[in-house]
Every structure is written in C-alpha cells, then in structure tokens.
Amino acid sequence: RKEVEQDPGPFNVPEGATVAFNCTYSNSASQSFFWYRQDCRKEPKLLMSVYSSGNEDGRFTAQLNRASQYISLLIRDSKLSDSATYLCVVFVGTGGFKTIFGAGTRLFVKA
Amino acid sequence: DGGITQSPKYLFRKEGQNVTLSCEQNLNHDAMYWYRQDPGQGLRLIYYSQIVNDFQKGDIAEGYSVSREKKESFPLTVTSAQKNPTAFYLCASQGTLGTGELFFGEGSRLTVL
Numbered sequence: 642r643k644e645v646e647q648d649p650g651p652f653n654v655p656e657g658a659t660v661a662f663n664c665t666y667s668n669s670a671s672q673s674f675f676w677y678r679q680d681c682r683k684e685p686k687l688l689m690s691v692y693s694s695g696n697e698d699g700r701f702t703a704q705l706n707r708a709s710q711y712i713s714l715l716i717r718d719s720k721l722s723d724s725a726t727y728l729c730v731v732f733v734g735t736g737g738f739k740t741i742f743g744a745g746t747r748l749f750v751k752a
Numbered sequence: 753d754g755g756i757t758q759s760p761k762y763l764f765r766k767e768g769q770n771v772t773l774s775c776e777q778n779l780n781h782d783a784m785y786w787y788r789q790d791p792g793q794g795l796r797l798i799y800y801s802q803i804v805n806d807f808q809k810g811d812i813a814e815g816y817s818v819s820r821e822k823k824e825s826f827p828l829t830v831t832s833a834q835k836n837p838t839a840f841y842l843c844a845s846q847g848t849l850g851t852g853e854l855f856f857g858e859g860s861r862l863t864v865l
Contacts, residue, residue: 645794675853677854682840682861683858683859684842684856684857684858684859685795685842685854685856686856687853687854728794728795730854739797740785740797740854741794742787742794742795742796743794744792744793744794745794
C-alpha cells in the first residue's frame with residue numbers, strides 16, 4: 642500500500658463545477674499536510690496548507706481528518722486555469738525526516 | 753528576486769556518462785532537496801541536506817551523489833551506476849527542515865540516449 646494515495650483521475654469537469662479531491666495517508670505520525678499544484682512539465686507550487694480545523698482560500702477549501710487519516714481539497718466554481726495536477730503532500734517528522742508526495746490527480750476544466 | 757535556479761533545463765547524456773545538475777538558491781534556506789519525478793508518478797526523494805556539509809540519503813539514492821559545500825548550492829551528480837536515469841529532476845529548498853513551504857526550481861529534464 643502506498644503511504645499517500647490519491648484519486649487516480651483524471652477529472653474532467655465543465656467550468657463552474659465543484660470538484661473534490663481525496664487523499665489518504667498511512668502513517669499516523671504524520672504531522673503536516675499540504676496541497677501543491679503542478680502544471681504540465683512545470684515545478685510544483687504550494688496551493689495551501691491543511692489544518693485540522695479546515696481552511697479556506699477563496700474558491701479552495703482543504704480539510705483534514707486525523708482520525709480517518711484523510712485529506713480533501715474542494716474547488717468551487719472551477720475555472721479553465723484550474724486545469725493542473727494536484728499533489729497531496731504529507732510530512733512525517735518522527736523517526737527521521739520524510740516528506741511524501743502522492744502521485745497526483747489530474748484535473749481538466751472544459752469550457 | 754529570491755528563488756531557486758536549476759540548470760540545465762534540458763540535458764542529453766550518453767549511457768555510461770556522469771552528469772551534474774546544478775541547484776542554487778538565494779532564499780537563505782537551510783534545507784535543500786533533490787526529487788525525481790517519472791511520468792504519472794509522485795515525487796521521490798533522492799537526497800536531502802539540512803545544513804552545510806551534511807546530507808542524507810532519501811528513498812532512491814542509489815546511483816546518485818550530492819555535495820553541500822555552500823549553503824546556496826546543492827548539486828546532484830547522476831552517475832553511470834544509475835540504471836534508469838531518464839527523468840525530471842526537481843530541486844527544492846525549505847527554510848527549516850520539514851517546516852513550511854517547499855520552494856522548487858523549474859526542474860531539469862535528463863534524457864539518456
């Protein structure tokens with residue numbers, strides 16, 4: 642089993658749709674959680690950190706459920722420019738440093 | 753502007769040759785990392801460095817070597833011992849190991865002919 646697993650995708654949605662990405666992690670010692678965005682053939686860039694209380698940044702909402710070891714990202718009112726791969730990232734600090742990237746979920750937003 | 757610079761952006765190499773990828777940052781970050789990305793896969797950690805003159809193996813260090821002689825620089829050498837070196841290589845830095853945002857360079861795409 643992979644340490645960080647994401648929806649395989651791709652997701653194909655029309656503009657204006659709401660889309661949700663899911664991510665699960667296996668290490669209960671995981672400490673920090675992030676969503677990164679990666680455009681085709683480019684480097685990843687931080688989209689948002691994920692906190693237990695949930696956090697929102699404009700059209701983007703991230704949630705963390707530590708009991709279920711589950712992270713989500715919700716995008717409302719999708720734009721064409723949201724088309725990208727979304728990477729779930731988990732940092733485990735116990736027993737040695739480890740930042741683990743999920744394989745990513747590709748999103749295509751169509752006009 | 754502060755950031756991370758990787759070079760070269762594209763590199764072609766013949767089998768059996770070593771190649772060194774450059775990574776320079778002017779963010780005054782202590783931690784630096786090298787990742788490898790293959791199509792349809794997540795990033796895999798090759799090496800990381802917490803401070804100058806110190807570095808640790810990641811999950812896939814075999815066939816790679818690094819050095820950290822200066823805070824700003826963390827070059828990666830892909831040796832001939834790396835059996836499948838064709839990939840997209842990403843360098844990243846972070847203020848403190850494991851804390852906060854990872855800043856990535858634009859990546860180096862290595863193709864072995």
